[in-house]
Amino acid sequence: AQSVTQPDIHITVSEGASLELRCNYSYGATPYLFWYVQSPGQGLQLLLKYFSGDTLVQGIKGFEAEFKRSQSSFNLRKPSVHWSDAAEYFCAVGALTGGGNKLTFGTGTQLKVEL
Amino acid sequence: KAGVTQTPRYLIKTRGQQVTLSCSPISGHRSVSWYQQTPGQGLQFLFEYFSETQRNKGNFPGRFSGRQFSNSRSEMNVSTLELGDSALYLCASSEEAGVRFFGPGTRLTVL
Numbered sequence: 001a002q003s004v005t006q007p008d009i010h011i012t013v014s015e016g017a018s019l020e021l022r023c024n025y026s027y028g029a030t031p032y033l034f035w036y037v038q039s040p041g042q043g044l045q046l047l048l049k050y051f052s053g054d055t056l057v058q059g060i061k062g063f064e065a066e067f068k069r070s071q072s073s074f075n076l077r078k079p080s081v082h083w084s085d086a087a088e089y090f091c092a093v094g095a096l097t098g099g100g101n102k103l104t105f106g107t108g109t110q111l112k113v114e115l
Numbered sequence: 116k117a118g119v120t121q122t123p124r125y126l127i128k129t130r131g132q133q134v135t136l137s138c139s140p141i142s143g144h145r146s147v148s149w150y151q152q153t154p155g156q157g158l159q160f161l162f163e164y165f166s167e168t169q170r171n172k173g174n175f176p177g178r179f180s181g182r183q184f185s186n187s188r189s190e191m192n193v194s195t196l197e198l199g200d201s202a203l204y205l206c207a208s209s210e211e212a213g214v215r216f217f218g219p220g221t222r223l224t225v226l
Contacts, residue, residue: 004178032213043119043155043205044217051213094213102148102171103215105158 001029006106014114021076023091032094033074039087086113119218127224133194136221140208148188152203201225
């Protein structure tokens with residue numbers, strides 16, 4: 001069964017500082033990996049995705065993530081955090097199963113940005 | 116293109132009632148999936164529909180059901196509501212496979 005672990009429940013960074021959110025996955029084949037962001041009371045917005053190819057993927061809002069198969073990780077990074085980045089971040093792994101697919105999400109990391 | 120829309124955005128029901136939530140996918144998307152989000156359990160997959168057929172189902176009781184219409188719009192129904200069904204219900208659409216685009220969700224409160 002597929003699973004996702006986000007070991008950090010809460011992270012606080014200062015505005016302008018760099019950010020790394022950790023994500024580890026368990027999946028039997030090449031995974032489809034995603035990062036989503038959720039602001040309070042809102043749905044999920046896709047930040048970036050990895051399907052295949054270049055292991056460093058760029059997303060929206062200046063985010064990037066690196067797929068490391070040997071470590072089963074897909075960590076999200078941003079070189080300089082803005083106050084508007086405060087939100088909850090979810091890593092997800094997808095699969096194609098029996099002609100369909102579903103996403104399995106991690107428990108999320110709540111990001112707080114100090115001004 | 117317009118994004119995924121969900122109606123209603125907020126809903127209050129009492130235990131034992133039933134509820135129907137609606138989701139309109141992005142134009143051209145034929146896959147619609149539903150997720151339940153709660154503080155305790157996080158985001159959990161309910162089911163997925165593609166071309167009016169359910170092709171994936173999560174681990175939820177039979178009180179949770181859904182359907183998809185020929186225009187790809189989807190509804191989910193929860194019968195005999197329980198307090199624990201209070202949650203944010205998210206709908207997501209995609210082409211046949213791959214990236215899911217999420218709607219704003221329906222906040223269901225069961226009293």
